[in-house]
Amino acid sequence: MKQQEQQTKWSQFIPLISVFFFWGFVAASNDILIPVFKNSFTLSQLESQLVNNAFYAAYFVGSLVFFIISMRGDVLQKFGYKKTLAFGLSISAMGAFLFVPAASMNNYWIFLTALFVVGLGFSVQQIVANPLAIKMGSPETGTHRLTMAGGINSLGTTIGPIILGIAIFGNGNSSSSLNLNDVKIPFVILGLAFLLVAAFLMFSKIEDPSKEEETQEESTEEGFNILKYPQLMMGMLAIFIYVGVEVSIVSNLPALLQTSEFGGLLEENLAPFISLYWGSLMIGRWNGGVNVFDFSKSTNMVLKFIVPFVAFGI
Numbered sequence: 001m002k003q004q005e006q007q008t009k010w011s012q013f014i015p016l017i018s019v020f021f022f023w024g025f026v027a028a029s030n031d032i033l034i035p036v037f038k039n040s041f042t043l044s045q046l047e048s049q050l051v052n053n054a055f056y057a058a059y060f061v062g063s064l065v066f067f068i069i070s071m072r073g074d075v076l077q078k079f080g081y082k083k084t085l086a087f088g089l090s091i092s093a094m095g096a097f098l099f100v101p102a103a104s105m106n107n108y109w110i111f112l113t114a115l116f117v118v119g120l121g122f123s124v125q126q127i128v129a130n131p132l133a134i135k136m137g138s139p140e141t142g143t144h145r146l147t148m149a150g151g152i153n154s155l156g157t158t159i160g161p162i163i164l165g166i167a168i169f170g171n172g173n174s175s176s177s178l179n180l181n182d183v184k185i186p187f188v189i190l191g192l193a194f195l196l197v198a199a200f201l202m203f204s205k206i207e208d209p210s211k212e213e214e215t216q217e218e219s220t221e222e223g224f225n226i227l228k229y230p231q232l233m234m235g236m237l238a239i240f241i242y243v244g245v246e247v248s249i250v251s252n253l254p255a256l257l258q259t260s261e262f263g264g265l266l267e268e269n270l271a272p273f274i275s276l277y278w279g280s281l282m283i284g285r286w287n288g289g290v291n292v293f294d295f296s297k298s299t300n301m302v303l304k305f306i307v308p309f310v311a312f313g314i
Contacts, residue, residue: 012206013136013145018197019085019129020149022092023122024156024278026190028250029164030055030115031274033183035254035267036168040178041108045255052251054112055119056243062123076128082201085128089198092121096191103180114187121194154282158275165271178267250277283308 030051038048069075076084095117102110133149134142167186168178226232257265257273265273290303 012204013133015197015200015204016129016133016136016206017149017152019089019125020153021156022190022194022197023126024153024158025160025163026092026118026122026156027055027247028157028160028274028278031250031254032161032164032168032271033111033115034251035258035270036178036180036183037108037111038255039267040106040180043108045252048255049251050112051115052247055115056247058116058119059123059126062120063127066124066127081128081132082204082206085125085132086198086202088121088124088128089194089201090121091124092118093191093194093198095119095121096187096194099187100184103184106180151282151286154278154286157278158282161271161274161278165268169268169271246281250274253277286310 034048034051037043037051038045041047066075079087095114098110098114098117101107102114129149130146133145137145164183164186168182253274254267254270256262257270258267287304287307290300290307295303
């Protein structure tokens, strides 16, 4: 079968997109932790922003380290996609488990370290999962699969703040009686989920593209030579600006909603609004994800009309 005729390998793709869900779940949950830590540790607004700074700095550090190591040889070809992805999940699990000593010791810096480690694992996962999603079927529909995976990521960002908000404030806690020990259980469960998915991927029948790549003789750019492509540089700049704006807005949204001009909300009432912010971004991604399915033209048009309403309803 020619590569162009390959269908999306759903039995392999569905487990993979659970990893995309994790990324969104944790990233959006940070926006609940910001006001919680700000109150618990009596932080300034600037100091509270270290939550997302630590988390996203890990992406840069992890990607840079991976790039430097890859200059000595292709890591994915040496260890394989599945092993590298499982390794990234294991790193994130370690970070999630660090929330236990952080809460027990009531230490803000250990919390930041935990988030950094989680983000470090995510950086490895994204290096693997994005190209792997493209390779699970025809290259012509690879971007459609990424869009669908992005939709699942957005689902995680939408429900993450709600679930963490319930975990912290669901037992009757108020902003005046916060107990950081309440963050232990959700992050321990999250860490176990990371390990479960890692084990599943390791023993799954997902085909490892690295084995096929070894047999392909293609001329590829290595090291810093790839930076000569303006498309790559502009793409990197676009992602930097987009993510910076997206995260900066929601990181400061809780502080804005707590002002008297915008409702004077307490910490326990912020989760639905943070969820609504991320849910709004989910609408377009879900609509684009329709293209991954092999529907008729008329069905595709109907779904593109209906899906935005479904996403908004969620």
